[in-house]
Amino acid sequence: MALAIRNARLYRQAAEARAEAEEANRTKSRFLANVSHELRTPLNAIINFSWILGQELPTLTTDHRNLLQRIEQSGHYLLELINSILDLAKIEAGHMDLSLERINLAAVVAESIRMVEGMLDGSPVTLRVDLPAELPEIQADRARLSQVLLNLLSNSVKFTQQGTITVSAEVTGAFLTIHVADSGMGIEARDIGRIFSEFVQLDPDADRKKRGTGLGLPISARLVQLMGGRMWVNSEKGSGSVFSFTVPISGGPAS
Structure with missing residues (x-):
């Protein structure tokens, strides 16, 4: 009887730990998704404004144009990272809907x-x-x-x-x-x-x-x-x- 009670307690503890881990993972995924969404809007603005400045300001020096290109390239890299994090968060949260x-x-x-x-x-x-x-x-x-x-x-x-x-x-x-x-x-x-x-x-x-x-x-x-x-x-x-x-x-x- 004592062994059965102990096994039941261990099983319950394991189930609770598993549930807590799953909830923590869902919370992390929701956080990543929310933060990523908030970052995309200003980042898209940075990328677009960098491109516009490079196109609309003919007096820019070569060094200035190179700096703008680096800003735009870095922005695209960050946007790719954010989109990847969003995909990963959706997959981990079980919210990746496929057609x-x-x-x-x-x-x-x-x-x-x-x-x-x-x-x-x-x-x-x-x-x-x-x-x-x-x-x-x-x-x-x-x-x-x-x-x-x-x-x-x-x-x-x-x-x-x-x-x-x-x-x-x-x-x-x-x-x-x-x-x-x-x-x-x-x-x-x-x-x-x-x-x-x-x-x-x-x-x-x-x-x-x-x-x-x-x-x-x-x-x-x-x-x-x-x-x-x-x-x-x-x-x-x-x-x-x-x-x-x-x-x-x-x-x-x-x-």
């Missing part, structure tokens, strides 16, 4: 490729699409799928100085497996296990253009999970990386 529909992958890949082409800036890197002629449509949130692809492609562009970046796909059972492969710098074996953790910077010495927020990959992985798939990476330092993720194949009208 699942049947999607033609080739169309989303083509849009994503067009959006990252400008990042190449004349570098000797080739973007390739290697999709089978016949692919089943997938069940996913179009905007979030595009977000995942853009994140993987932009990371590849940042860390590939020359060579190729290839998007490919294959059917694996009830899923479509999508690969983004590059010939970039690759990842150390010791870092593979933490690549999808929040705020991880694998190369702290990289310049800001390459460093990013440390949230793109963990958010992408969790978005893929919410859509019913999973994400992983195969990489070797100096030999490039292949980021892969699965998305369910489903019936219904294509969009």
Whole structure:
């Protein structure tokens, strides 16, 4: 009897501790979301005013224009960070609403490729699409799928100085497996296990253009999970990386 009472007490204490931890996590997520929303309005004003000043004041010196560009670039970096924190807060709070529909992958890949082409800036890197002629449509949130692809492609562009970046796909059972492969710098074996953790910077010495927020990959992985798939990476330092993720194949009208 005494053992049963003690076990019941321990179970109750564990349940209470778990409930407190979950409530603390929800409180943190609400706080991050509220603060992020409050920061976006003045930050957008700073970005827009910096751009306007650069366009409307012809008497600015080169140094002054460079300073305005740095203000605008820093503002965009902070806005990206805030948007990422908002996404993370929504996911952790269970408030990330997805609009699942049947999607033609080739169309989303083509849009994503067009959006990252400008990042190449004349570098000797080739973007390739290697999709089978016949692919089943997938069940996913179009905007979030595009977000995942853009994140993987932009990371590849940042860390590939020359060579190729290839998007490919294959059917694996009830899923479509999508690969983004590059010939970039690759990842150390010791870092593979933490690549999808929040705020991880694998190369702290990289310049800001390459460093990013440390949230793109963990958010992408969790978005893929919410859509019913999973994400992983195969990489070797100096030999490039292949980021892969699965998305369910489903019936219904294509969009």
